[in-house]
Amino acid sequence: MPLLQIQKMTHYFGGLRAVYDYNLAMETGQVCGLIGPNGAGKTTIFNLITGIYRATEGKIFLEGSELNGLAPHEIAARGLGRTFQNLLLWRHMTVLEHVKMARYSKISYGLFGAFFGTAQRHREEAAIEAKALGLLGMMGIKHCADQVVVNLPYGVQRRVEMARALAMDPKILFLDEPTAGMNPEELAQMMEIIRQVRDELGLAIFLIEHRMKVVMELCEHIQTLVFGEVIAEGTPNEIQNNPKVIEAYLGKEAVE
Amino acid sequence: MAVFLQNLINALQWGSFYALIALGYSMVYSILMLFNFAHGDIFMVGAYIGFGVSTALVALTAMGAFALPNWLILVLTILFSMFLTSFVGMIVERVGYRPLRDAPRASAAITGLMIGIILETGNLALLGAQRISFPPLIRTATYDLGGVYVTNKKIMIVVVSLGLALALHQFIRRTRWGMAIRAMAFDYVVVPLMGVPLNKMAALTFGLGSALAAAAGILFGVAYPVLDPYMGILIGWKAFVAAILGGRGSILGATLAGFLMGFIEIFVAMVFPSTLRDLIAYSIILLILVFRPHGFFGEPYSARLRL
Numbered sequence: 001m002p003l004l005q006i007q008k009m010t011h012y013f014g015g016l017r018a019v020y021d022y023n024l025a026m027e028t029g030q031v032c033g034l035i036g037p038n039g040a041g042k043t044t045i046f047n048l049i050t051g052i053y054r055a056t057e058g059k060i061f062l063e064g065s066e067l068n069g070l071a072p073h074e075i076a077a078r079g080l081g082r083t084f085q086n087l088l089l090w091r092h093m094t095v096l097e098h099v100k101m102a103r104y105s106k107i108s109y110g111l112f113g114a115f116f117g118t119a120q121r122h123r124e125e126a127a128i129e130a131k132a133l134g135l136l137g138m139m140g141i142k143h144c145a146d147q148v149v150v151n152l153p154y155g156v157q158r159r160v161e162m163a164r165a166l167a168m169d170p171k172i173l174f175l176d177e178p179t180a181g182m183n184p185e186e187l188a189q190m191m192e193i194i195r196q197v198r199d200e201l202g203l204a205i206f207l208i209e210h211r212m213k214v215v216m217e218l219c220e221h222i223q224t225l226v227f228g229e230v231i232a233e234g235t236p237n238e239i240q241n242n243p244k245v246i247e248a249y250l251g252k253e254a255v256e
Numbered sequence: 257m258a259v260f261l262q263n264l265i266n267a268l269q270w271g272s273f274y275a276l277i278a279l280g281y282s283m284v285y286s287i288l289m290l291f292n293f294a295h296g297d298i299f300m301v302g303a304y305i306g307f308g309v310s311t312a313l314v315a316l317t318a319m320g321a322f323a324l325p326n327w328l329i330l331v332l333t334i335l336f337s338m339f340l341t342s343f344v345g346m347i348v349e350r351v352g353y354r355p356l357r358d359a360p361r362a363s364a365a366i367t368g369l370m371i372g373i374i375l376e377t378g379n380l381a382l383l384g385a386q387r388i389s390f391p392p393l394i395r396t397a398t399y400d401l402g403g404v405y406v407t408n409k410k411i412m413i414v415v416v417s418l419g420l421a422l423a424l425h426q427f428i429r430r431t432r433w434g435m436a437i438r439a440m441a442f443d444y445v446v447v448p449l450m451g452v453p454l455n456k457m458a459a460l461t462f463g464l465g466s467a468l469a470a471a472a473g474i475l476f477g478v479a480y481p482v483l484d485p486y487m488g489i490l491i492g493w494k495a496f497v498a499a500i501l502g503g504r505g506s507i508l509g510a511t512l513a514g515f516l517m518g519f520i521e522i523f524v525a526m527v528f529p530s531t532l533r534d535l536i537a538y539s540i541i542l543l544i545l546v547f548r549p550h551g552f553f554g555e556p557y558s559a560r561l562r563l
Contacts, residue, residue: 050449072448082449090442093435101435105451111460114431115423121431168451 001064003028003204004049004172009058011048011228018044019228022058026172031198031205033219035212035239037248041228042208043085046174050082051075062171077105081170083161085177085208091150095141095160098149099132100125102167135163138200139193155186162193166201173197175207179214187214194218216240224248258403263522269410269479271518272417276472277495278502278510279424280345280465286505287440287461290361293368294348295469296492297375300485301344302470303390303477304379306337310391310474330393334416334474338467345466346459353462354455372489379485387484390477413475420471421511424464428507437461441505497541503554513552517541 002025051072428434502509
């Protein structure tokens, strides 16, 4: 049974068909890529899987259990972690608070413990803090832990988002354009981090990316989306030489 | 000097009510971007629930069911009433605000006004128009500190209010719910994707705010033991001003602004005729807001984060 399986997912925004007949099967340890021109529906697919939108048709299974109809927070708690194309951070909270927040669903102390500071609360909060600091260390931003995110450089903010997503112990990490707007140095660091996450944390990674270099180097399996439909999928090599993909990116003349 | 200190103490007591009520306004505003205009009436409901609980406890004690000292009755009244009133707040959220979360802001704003009127007139229909006296649970003891008179009630009111504000501050800063409430001030999109149930957080926020309003209502009943269905309107409006003055979602800000308003009102009345009190006091506050439009501790927020 695949880790994540999506069958015949179709979604309409009113009369507009945003995603059509989308299928996917992912295994633990795999890195998959989703490419396509702007407006092809890539982020919509992420939003459908993570429950922000409800698919008009189709089924989504995580480890064999169906995700359709669950609320976004329930889906997230089952093991989907996510970052965002345009950095959605809570601007005036600290880096450490961001990462700790993502452990919300893993905490078991109740309201009583929260108000009266029981031993359980202190123990759990201490464990979360240790976990969060560990992740920040992995991202190389431990020294920023107590800073408010709004003051941090762009590359660091990207890594805060990544640490936040990883704090949920995701089975699959969804990265929406993780290298957008980065300079070459930040880009190299981010690719290194993605490899490290894949190797050390034992999860699957699904990423949307515009830079071909990133996709081709990191992904084992790539899907090309145009107008909400997958027009080609396969290994990086197959995608690079697929005439349909070249046409979608460069126009018809380039092929002929 | 003695006059000044005497007024300072009165201002602390008066500011306590504003501070406790303002906290509820501020938290709801912070996470839902709307004002719960029924909050002043929840203060009123809390006072009435406190009246009911304390009357019942006094009666049971008189009947010999158990022997509770009066101070313990007061403590139990505050705790029980906070608990019960938090459900009133959660019901208001569930019935009045949750269905309208995606509605235009104006619709959500008038919900509060309507719920307020329903609570006032509902109370009127239930208990009639006569005023109700809060049972005198503790006897007033007055201490003379070199010409300044302090009563045990005033000390209790200020200490309990500060204690509750501090407890809320710790809750917001240090626990997972508090963190979730703060994160919700920034967006509704990412917070659920981090595993946080939005509806539960909204209900919790209303519950906490209402519990604090209930505490304020009972303390008010201890200081001014006459309750009537419209007692929450003016004090609610003024606490609302304090919440905005403190800055959106700031616990510290709402508390300080509540006390500041107490000070301004009392000291204006010390210098000017008391009929001019609110005229002058609120002109001063308007002037403060002109220079600090985001309040004392508010962040200059722009629009919400969007996906």
